[in-house]
Amino acid sequence: MLKRALAIISLLIIGYWLAQGLAGVPFGEDKMLVGQYYLDHVKEQTGAVNAVTAIVVNYRGFDTLGEVTVLFIASTGVGALLWRKKRERTAKTEGSIVLTTGTRLLVPFVMLFGVYIFIHGHLTPGGGFPGGATIATAFLLLYMAFITYEIPHKAFEKTEGIVGMAYVLVGLIGLAIGGYFLYDWIWQDWKFGADNIGRLFSGGFIPIIYTIIGLKVGTELSGIIDNMLKEEVSE
């Protein structure tokens, strides 16, 4: 009781202190120093019509590379901690016929939609991360409906590594051609799709990077699901 009261009181004090701080932030005023620059120049400088993806992949691409790494670490960490010599799925009840048939019909659609999201990252809301998560959802569905389903591990692990390297390689090619790491040479030097803004073949290297991220996120999240669903079996 005393503990709880003390906790509530200290939370209230911290909350008040934060509110004091928030009260000093000028909301609704024109504080868009860097933001305005992005909005004014996004089309001519990156060829994307989706300002958020242009910032995330192009202007601040370094952060996205970091976030992809964070996800990679999460999946590697789960893999390291749950590693056992022999592990199998030990699920006991098969899903009902409605569930299994429904899953069979749904999975291709979910996958297709995931691919659609990450390919159109520079045009519509979304991008690599939601697209990849959608693809992983398809695999989660398969795991839920079938008691013996397993993803092809070897292929998934290798894909994960290869697309990760591809992201860094795109950055290094930028370093070689344009002199800067993660330099968007497709748009800045080649002007590829310059008369095509707002259509599929535009946006410099954003669609390429987002395809990489989509595949990476999809395989990683599926790997995490797979790791967490398996239990150790004695030989």
Next chain:
Amino acid sequence: MNGQYASLLIALPLISAFFVPLIKGLGKKAVKYYLVAITALQTGIAAWVFQQVYTSGEPIIVMAGGWKPPVGINLYIGHFAALFVLIVAAVSFMMAVFSIRAVEVEPIDKYAMLFLLLMLGATGMIATGDLFNLFVFMEITSITAYALTAYNKTGEAAEASMKYIILGGIGSSFFLIGVALIYGATGTLNMAHLAQLAGAIDPTVAQVGLALIVFGLAVEAELFPLNAWAPDAYQAAPHPITAMFSAFVVKAGLYAMARLLYIMQAAESWSSVLKMLVIMATLTVFVAEFAALRQRNVKRMIAYSSIAQIGLIALAFALGTQAGVDAGVFHMVNHAIVKALLFLAIGHVAVTLGGTSLEHFEGLGKRMPLTAFAITVGAVAAVGIPLFNVFWSKLRILLATLGAGYTWAAALVLIASVVEAVYYFRLIHTMWFAGEGGRIGEGVAVSVILLVLVALVIVIGVYPDYAWSIAQKAGSDIFNVAQYVKNVPLMGVGA
């Protein structure tokens, strides 16, 4: 060569970590030697960057994507970053060599990836010039640290990692709220741009934002109320990883804290945040030294000692004077060398003899004389005896503390140093004057690394001038914000 190639410091560990799944079929040995090769390459690049920065005297500004800051993200590799990127890479290389013997727990391919990414995270934290990018690299560092802490898969390790995860998670949320507040008040995330605008921020917002950021970083930097995870994590993690935690992961957090503090020094409420940090740092030294006194497990004892030294560095950074910052950087360098030496030697004993409790160290002088000698040098240096490197930096920190007028803090730190001497000399006594035993082979690679580190300790101890001049340059890199802002090619957005 073009300065932009310094971005390889980030690109190389990343691409090689992603490459590991493709070679894991080649077997355990191959993965371990691959790790050694990559860290050696990274050390080479870092040495090149160090040489560039220190001969030209100009920082290398890496602009990711070719966008000028504050629109894009820039890396700022000045005197400080160049020095510490080299330390990070060199320590990683040594620990990769040590890992060949020390890490037998499967899966080794995952270990190699996490190892490389830990090095990457620390390098990024030290090199970045952007507030949010700092957060991203901090997450990379801390999430790899969580996974590596639990890597041994014992119950103890899982518990340590759990504590670390919860505290670290809360800490980084605080940090993120702080970043959001500061972004809301200024409209920029670039550190140089922020330094220009800091004077105009509302004092309450600056105080709340800065305090939240300092609190968030204090978890990584192991300051007093938030460091309960550290001794457990140090004890439970694989031995090479413990050395990396102590030698550079903590330092990256501390440096980030110092950098952000001095960036915001134009803000009106700055000095109140400094006072809070002085109190936290002094308490860290005091509490950790007394906790170390009671330990029977040597690895845990050194872990507490490491926390105490970190508190000393934080104290130096919190003084707000040029002398303090220089002394703090000097101590960071010395501490990185000494603690890498100590954790490496103790890990080596644990791998050879099978444990780190005090009993395992009885008669070590007869069984493993070279390792025992290395531990002795490390221990004597850590206490701060003249002619060893830590003496000079501790002296400078004490003088700077007195110079800034914090007599009480200096007195408490001095008392704590006496305590430190007690437990280190108890360890030395146990090693040389108790127990019996015959010689045990000590392994060539680890012995060579130990000797190199011992030589460094003594050389810096006898000729401190060169190291001190480097530390002074690196210190003014943090303290002299006007110069920092001038070096970053800002493009004048919205001005």
